[in-house]
Amino acid sequence: MTRGHLDVIKRGARLFDTLVVAVAINIEKKPLFPTEERIAMLRETVRAEKIDNVEITTFSGMAVDFVREQGSHVLLRGIRTLSDWENEFQMALTNRALDTGIETVFVMASLEYSYISSRLIREVATLGGDISNFVPPAVEKRLRKQYK
Amino acid sequence: MTRGHLDVIKRGARLFDTLVVAVAINIEKKPLFPTEERIAMLRETVRAEKIDNVEITTFSGMAVDFVREQGSHVLLRGIRTLSDWENEFQMALTNRALDTGIETVFVMASLEYSYISSRLIREVATLGGDISNFVPPAVEKRLRKQYK
Amino acid sequence: MTRGHLDVIKRGARLFDTLVVAVAINIEKKPLFPTEERIAMLRETVRAEKIDNVEITTFSGMAVDFVREQGSHVLLRGIRTLSDWENEFQMALTNRALDTGIETVFVMASLEYSYISSRLIREVATLGGDISNFVPPAVEKRLRKQYK
Amino acid sequence: MTRGHLDVIKRGARLFDTLVVAVAINIEKKPLFPTEERIAMLRETVRAEKIDNVEITTFSGMAVDFVREQGSHVLLRGIRTLSDWENEFQMALTNRALDTGIETVFVMASLEYSYISSRLIREVATLGGDISNFVPPAVEKRLRKQYK
Amino acid sequence: MTRGHLDVIKRGARLFDTLVVAVAINIEKKPLFPTEERIAMLRETVRAEKIDNVEITTFSGMAVDFVREQGSHVLLRGIRTLSDWENEFQMALTNRALDTGIETVFVMASLEYSYISSRLIREVATLGGDISNFVPPAVEKRLRKQYK
Amino acid sequence: MTRGHLDVIKRGARLFDTLVVAVAINIEKKPLFPTEERIAMLRETVRAEKIDNVEITTFSGMAVDFVREQGSHVLLRGIRTLSDWENEFQMALTNRALDTGIETVFVMASLEYSYISSRLIREVATLGGDISNFVPPAVEKRLRKQYK
Numbered sequence: 006m007t008r009g010h011l012d013v014i015k016r017g018a019r020l021f022d023t024l025v026v027a028v029a030i031n032i033e034k035k036p037l038f039p040t041e042e043r044i045a046m047l048r049e050t051v052r053a054e055k056i057d058n059v060e061i062t063t064f065s066g067m068a069v070d071f072v073r074e075q076g077s078h079v080l081l082r083g084i085r086t087l088s089d090w091e092n093e094f095q096m097a098l099t100n101r102a103l104d105t106g107i108e109t110v111f112v113m114a115s116l117e118y119s120y121i122s123s124r125l126i127r128e129v130a131t132l133g134g135d136i137s138n139f140v141p142p143a144v145e146k147r148l149r150k151q152y153k
Numbered sequence: 154m155t156r157g158h159l160d161v162i163k164r165g166a167r168l169f170d171t172l173v174v175a176v177a178i179n180i181e182k183k184p185l186f187p188t189e190e191r192i193a194m195l196r197e198t199v200r201a202e203k204i205d206n207v208e209i210t211t212f213s214g215m216a217v218d219f220v221r222e223q224g225s226h227v228l229l230r231g232i233r234t235l236s237d238w239e240n241e242f243q244m245a246l247t248n249r250a251l252d253t254g255i256e257t258v259f260v261m262a263s264l265e266y267s268y269i270s271s272r273l274i275r276e277v278a279t280l281g282g283d284i285s286n287f288v289p290p291a292v293e294k295r296l297r298k299q300y301k
Numbered sequence: 302m303t304r305g306h307l308d309v310i311k312r313g314a315r316l317f318d319t320l321v322v323a324v325a326i327n328i329e330k331k332p333l334f335p336t337e338e339r340i341a342m343l344r345e346t347v348r349a350e351k352i353d354n355v356e357i358t359t360f361s362g363m364a365v366d367f368v369r370e371q372g373s374h375v376l377l378r379g380i381r382t383l384s385d386w387e388n389e390f391q392m393a394l395t396n397r398a399l400d401t402g403i404e405t406v407f408v409m410a411s412l413e414y415s416y417i418s419s420r421l422i423r424e425v426a427t428l429g430g431d432i433s434n435f436v437p438p439a440v441e442k443r444l445r446k447q448y449k
Numbered sequence: 450m451t452r453g454h455l456d457v458i459k460r461g462a463r464l465f466d467t468l469v470v471a472v473a474i475n476i477e478k479k480p481l482f483p484t485e486e487r488i489a490m491l492r493e494t495v496r497a498e499k500i501d502n503v504e505i506t507t508f509s510g511m512a513v514d515f516v517r518e519q520g521s522h523v524l525l526r527g528i529r530t531l532s533d534w535e536n537e538f539q540m541a542l543t544n545r546a547l548d549t550g551i552e553t554v555f556v557m558a559s560l561e562y563s564y565i566s567s568r569l570i571r572e573v574a575t576l577g578g579d580i581s582n583f584v585p586p587a588v589e590k591r592l593r594k595q596y597k
Numbered sequence: 598m599t600r601g602h603l604d605v606i607k608r609g610a611r612l613f614d615t616l617v618v619a620v621a622i623n624i625e626k627k628p629l630f631p632t633e634e635r636i637a638m639l640r641e642t643v644r645a646e647k648i649d650n651v652e653i654t655t656f657s658g659m660a661v662d663f664v665r666e667q668g669s670h671v672l673l674r675g676i677r678t679l680s681d682w683e684n685e686f687q688m689a690l691t692n693r694a695l696d697t698g699i700e701t702v703f704v705m706a707s708l709e710y711s712y713i714s715s716r717l718i719r720e721v722a723t724l725g726g727d728i729s730n731f732v733p734p735a736v737e738k739r740l741r742k743q744y745k
Numbered sequence: 746m747t748r749g750h751l752d753v754i755k756r757g758a759r760l761f762d763t764l765v766v767a768v769a770i771n772i773e774k775k776p777l778f779p780t781e782e783r784i785a786m787l788r789e790t791v792r793a794e795k796i797d798n799v800e801i802t803t804f805s806g807m808a809v810d811f812v813r814e815q816g817s818h819v820l821l822r823g824i825r826t827l828s829d830w831e832n833e834f835q836m837a838l839t840n841r842a843l844d845t846g847i848e849t850v851f852v853m854a855s856l857e858y859s860y861i862s863s864r865l866i867r868e869v870a871t872l873g874g875d876i877s878n879f880v881p882p883a884v885e886k887r888l889r890k891q892y893k
């Protein structure tokens with residue numbers, strides 16, 4: 006989770022009554038941190054930022070099915086301006102083909118986080134650089150431990 | 154108003170309790186149709202499509218001020234996938250700089266309308282081509298009269 | 302092979318007297334299906350779609366050399382509008398540098414298939430989602446078996 | 450007509466038995482040169498380049514109708530790599546919506562002409578700069594006369 | 598001159614011993630302010646920002662010729678990340694074709710100014726909005742007077 | 746090192762008194778050639794091209810720190826027009842966030858090398874194709890040996 010993700014969570018929490026942040030469990034991909042750790046980082050950060058109307062959970066399977074199960078029909082995605090909007094559009098259109106009743110809604114991350122990419126953060130962390138501008142404290146301390 | 158705009162209105166009406174569709178009154182630009190005519194086309198179309206929770210109105214001045222006056226803090230924009238997302242991002246960021254409390258939210262127009270541009274429709278109409286795939290009937294009849 | 306690829310094959314078959322569809326044999330990459338299976342899927346689909354003037358074959362080595370060996374000087378590529386045109390341009394320019402006599406010609410896939418990517422299809426298939434909108438039946442049944 | 454256009458004409462002439470180059474007559478737009486002059490420049494250039502299988506003509510109305518009248522179903526467009534591919538895709542999709550039987554086919558202009566734009570050439574010509582790298586001689590002499 | 602332009606001037610002044618900022622005199626285009634006023638705004642701003650090694654001047658004719666006359670071979674351009682890099686590349690390549698000895702060098706404007714466009718600023722100014730985040734004071738006071 | 750990289754080195758050498766070309770040592774990535782070999786290829790090529798004011802070295806750690814250690818504050822990057830400008834912008838903005846005193850400066854590679862990618866060159870070399878247009882002789886001979 007980067008400061009860009011946090012910014013999108015904040016915006017989403019202002020737009021909707023309840024925002025469910027769901028971490029995808031993907032057996033094939035190997036994320037840097039295990040799922041429980043990722044959930045913990047999200048929880049710590051949301052608490053530190055005093056965002057009340059956010060639920061943090063996991064899901065496996067297809068995103069559209071998860072949205073349905075939550076009784077919702079809106080899938081919120083943050084879009085960085087310097088970045089993967091093309092991927093986002095492909096994913097949104099694939100999800101629309103899978104379930105036309107689910108609407109993907111985009112908000113723009115703050116400009117100051119628009120260039121932050123997980124790959125570059127990881128590279129900076131590996132090289133011992135200062136990543137406090139890029140990730141919230143709950144992530145920074147874990148990344149530091151990981152790469153020490 | 155193209156079928157792409159109509160599609161975005163439909164999606165917005167499903168997302169929010171009430172959707173206010175506001176036509177900008179801009180003294181300097183000369184739109185093809187006068188404001189009253191544009192309002193009429195919108196009203197006819199929304200009625201024909203049986204979309205109930207849409208209010209149609211005009212505004213002058215800045216969009217962010219209009220959103221505030223409506224007691225809202227959300228500005229909905231449709232985004233075509235083959236198109237001006239760059240302009241949209243610039244406008245959204247300018248609006249954010251003008252009023253950080255207003256959030257621009259994007260939905261994607263249906264793929265089948267993603268390539269429709271007002272300029273190309275006007276060109277086809279001028280040349281006597283069939284525009285019924287590109288605009289709703291209320292617009293088609295007026296464009297036909299205009300270019301006969 | 303996605304429905305997007307099939308759409309491009311259909312368009313190519315209408316443009317040229319004979320269309321040779323060639324599957325690249327690449328020892329280093331590991332495709333999901335072995336070459337014979339990929340050929341079989343193409344043959345089944347082309348027969349089911351009643352496209353008569355298509356030959357299906359394999360090639361190894363450079364694409365420009367294969368085109369020469371076929372006695373042709375045209376390399377047809379489908380271009381999705383939401384996608385890798387940048388990669389396509391790089392490849393076309395590299396091929397032009399390798400053999401200036403070979404012309405790469407592009408047709409646009411149908412808009413409704415423009416967002417379909419093999420990666421996303423595979424993801425949906427893995428998760429047990431419905432992929433019949435994305436691939437022809439000959440591919441669907443094999444993907445289903447693979448991911449059961 | 451720039452050297453980029455000429456390059457596309459050459460490529461088209463190698464791809465097809467006969468290539469019809471059609472200048473659009475548009476009453477509303479005011480091109481730099483009158484239609485007859487534009488035709489003359491094309492004829493001179495094609496003759497100088499010894500391209501035999503090119504017919505030069507004009508058309509008014511919709512491009513898809515013109516293609517039909519010529520007994521063809523292929524619309525060839527040159528695509529510059531640094532440029533308006535987005536406009537080209539919109540136009541191709543609009544034409545497809547108007548007549549699904551007409552296929553737009555793209556070839557890439559030579560890289561060395563990929564950045565040439567009519568607007569920049571005109572600017573250079575106005576300022577008395579050397580435009581011989583950008584346009585064929587038949588155009589150069591007329592532009593020089595125009596801006597002397 | 599926006600805050601984006603000012604930011605690029607500052608970066609250029611740190612990179613080179615002397616930076617010449619040249620306002621193009623173009624008889625055909627009608628800028629919002631006359632040349633003398635534009636020069637005055639630049640001078641006021643550069644003085645207020647205490648940038649010492651900047652010369653402000655005008656030029657007519659081609660940019661590459663002006664660079665030569667200054668005894669330089671470097672043309673500095675600021676590039677906004679959300680914006681016209683395509684235009685910039687076309688212009689740089691055209692200039693390279695006109696004079697291969699002149700090198701166009703790009704610096705990135707600060708992210709916080711990357712979305713600012715003259716067109717949007719003018720629109721905000723016309724509507725009476727606050728433009729102090731977008732332009733330096735010397736420009737703001739003149740724009741305010743203009744649009745009162 | 747492609748001919749595109751060489752072109753950027755030449756342009757950099759003309760822009761600055763001394764140009765330091767630094768090969769990143771990255772333990773995790775496995776480049777095709779070991780570091781010493783990459784340095785040797787650079788040295789041979791720079792000597793063959795008679796570029797005098799270039800120093801070739803290696804660095805590990807963060808690029809901004811290396812620039813500081815060299816007593817410089819400029820980081821030169823070549824930008825291909827058909828390519829990764831988005832990645833370049835992300836990296837430049839990340840570097841700016843890490844050290845605001847370091848300025849990333851871009852020059853454009855020559856158009857004729859703008860489409861060359863290491864990945865495609867490697868593919869052509871694997872298939873036994875002619876790569877002399879894409880890489881300098883010092884690289885060509887090593888790639889040939891590698892893929893024989």
